[in-house]
Amino acid sequence: MSRISLNAFTMTTPTHQSPGLWRHPENRAADYNTLEYWTDLARLLERGTFDAVFLADVLGIYDVYRNSSAPALADGDQVPLNDPFLQISAMAAVTKNLGFAVTSALTYEQPYLLARRFSSLDHLTRGRIGWNVVTSYLESAARNLGLSRQLDHDTRYDLAEEFMEVVYKLWEGSWEDGAVVRDAERGVFTDPALVHPIDHRGEHYTVPGIHLSEPSIQRTPAIFQAGASPRGRAFGARHAEGIFLNSIAPEITRKATDATRDAFEEAGRPRNAARFYALVTAVVADSDAAAEKLFTEYQSYSSREGALAFYGGWSGLDLSQYASDEELAYLDTNAARSALSIFTTADPSRSWTPDSIARYLGIGGIGPVLVGSPETVADEIERWVDVAGLDGINLAYAITPGSYEQFIDLVVPELRKRGRVWDDYQGSTLREYVAGPGQTKVADTHPAAAYRGAYAGRPSAADIDASLTPHAVLGR
Numbered sequence: 249m250s251r252i253s254l255n256a257f258t259m260t261t262p263t264h265q266s267p268g269l270w271r272h273p274e275n276r277a278a279d280y281n282t283l284e285y286w287t288d289l290a291r292l293l294e295r296g297t298f299d300a301v302f303l304a305d306v307l308g309i310y311d312v313y314r315n316s317s318a319p320a321l322a323d324g325d326q327v328p329l330n331d332p333f334l335q336i337s338a339m340a341a342v343t344k345n346l347g348f349a350v351t352s353a354l355t356y357e358q359p360y361l362l363a364r365r366f367s368s369l370d371h372l373t374r375g376r377i378g379w380n381v382v383t384s385y386l387e388s389a390a391r392n393l394g395l396s397r398q399l400d401h402d403t404r405y406d407l408a409e410e411f412m413e414v415v416y417k418l419w420e421g422s423w424e425d426g427a428v429v430r431d432a433e434r435g436v437f438t439d440p441a442l443v444h445p446i447d448h449r450g451e452h453y454t455v456p457g458i459h460l461s462e463p464s465i466q467r468t469p470a471i472f473q474a475g476a477s478p479r480g481r482a483f484g485a486r487h488a489e490g491i492f493l494n495s496i497a498p499e500i501t502r503k504a505t506d507a508t509r510d511a512f513e514e515a516g517r518p519r520n521a522a523r524f525y526a527l528v529t530a531v532v533a534d535s536d537a538a539a540e541k542l543f544t545e546y547q548s549y550s551s552r553e554g555a556l557a558f559y560g561g562w563s564g565l566d567l568s569q570y571a572s573d574e575e576l577a578y579l580d581t582n583a584a585r586s587a588l589s590i591f592t593t594a595d596p597s598r599s600w601t602p603d604s605i606a607r608y609l610g611i612g613g614i615g616p617v618l619v620g621s622p623e624t625v626a627d628e629i630e631r632w633v634d635v636a637g638l639d640g641i642n643l644a645y646a647i648t649p650g651s652y653e654q655f656i657d658l659v660v661p662e663l664r665k666r667g668r669v670w671d672d673y674q675g676s677t678l679r680e681y682v683a684g685p686g687q688t689k690v691a692d693t694h695p696a697a698a699y700r701g702a703y704a705g706r707p708s709a710a711d712i713d714a715s716l717t718p719h720a721v722l723g724r
């Protein structure tokens with residue numbers, strides 16, 4: 249019986265996955281722009297021995313539905329939205345173990361800059377940072393970031409492959425172990441001979457120089473991934489150490505986890521190269537009846553317009569163009585193809601209409617809502633994990649911190665009693681929670697490991713600018 253990893257799924261915005269519920273009187277989600285909101289959440293999640301908080305992010309707005317940004321703005325659906333990197337240091341300062349997996353769309357970043365941002369956070373969190381690598385799906389992001397339209401779905405993944413190569417070179421290769429000597433007596437902070445320019449000249453990126461940050465505890469942050477299209481899966485099979493899935497039924501998710509484990513092997517990695525987490529929302533109370541009552545109460549706050557605005561952004565499909573009871577068919581869009589296939593081809597026995605999608609997405613996004621007593625919810629989590637071949641869950645909230653409090657006070661003790669949740673953290677870095685105690689650096693089979701020490705003996709900063717190198721001081 250394997251351990252079930254618990255993660256919290258949230259976003260720096262008033263409405264993440266449950267449209268309309270920011271209005272619930274006990275929901276603090278609208279305080280997302282205060283530090284206390286984040287530090288309180290961090291303490292709470294660490295009390296529940298959660299592996300990590302997952303911070304989602306997008307760089308545009310959900311304006312596909314009704315061809316307008318108005319429904320999302322009126323509802324607070326992932327807008328207003330702050331930069332998710334900035335609260336992490338504060339959350340790290342009030343915790344010792346909780347990990348942080350932050351989403352960043354590489355499509356609109358430069359590897360040289362993003363690598364430094366992650367190294368900085370790996371230092372400040374003492375090895376607790378992870379990167380949820382996404383390629384983005386919103387046209388509205390592309391339009392505001394210098395493109396007339398989004399790059400094609402598969403081109404985004406081509407870009408991603410080269411981006412990863414560059415950051416791995418920076419994180420793993422540029423600075424050798426021992427480069428930072430901090431030798432006050434000799435007046436040498438860093439030995440230039442052990443710092444190497446990566447000399448990357450590729451199709452999309454040119455980075456001739458050295459990484460700006462010194463090596464951090466994990467070097468490469470723990471790599472998470474969430475794209476589930478064939479290209480997304482191939483990318484995850486190469487790079488991911490944690491894979492995050494949308495699911496509507498565990499039997500269907502099983503196909504995805506099995507296929508991805510096969511793909512790990514094809515990529516030269518073990519079948520357990522990454523942990524799989526499914527998006528889940530839980531509504532828990534002392535009894536099943538009390539939980540059902542609470543769920544009904546939450547549903548009364550749910551917003552149909554908001555749910556359809558979310559669906560538009562995820563799938564690229566404007567459901568206002570369909571009759572509310574019209575059945576949907578799959579088409580290739582340029583958005584998140586996995587979000588579209590889940591409501592069309594994933595389960596041939598089930599058909600979906602705008603009405604049923606809106607109801608389903610009303611609480612918890614594209615994931616199940618588990619409603620019941622602590623025993624019922626623990627049973628359901630075990631069933632999901634065991635049937636789907638998962639290693640854990642990513643717990644979204646109906647209300648926050650209420651949903652997390654219910655879960656931590658009621659379900660975590662039950663799962664612990666069953667031996668499925670650890671009593672305390674084992675290890676202190678995020679990679680250790682994903683890959684096992686002692687595994688702080690990427691595994692040897694991970695593509696980043698190919699750059700470990702790869703530049704040793706190659707040109708160094710000492711060769712490049714000999715006039716600035718303190719050879720005399722170093723005695724060379």
Ligand SMILES: Cc1cc2nc3c(=O)[nH]c(=O)nc-3n(C[C@H](O)[C@H](O)[C@H](O)COP(=O)(O)O)c2cc1C
Nearest residue numbers: 304305382383384474475476477480494584585586
């Ligand atoms: C569960 C899940 C969560 C995701 N979270 C984000 C996110 O926070 N930000 C984002 O830009 N993309 C997010 N994505 C989108 C994917 O990472 C990916 O860019 C998108 O799904 C397109 O790839 P695909 O067609 O391979 O699925 C998420 C996808 C899934 C399945």
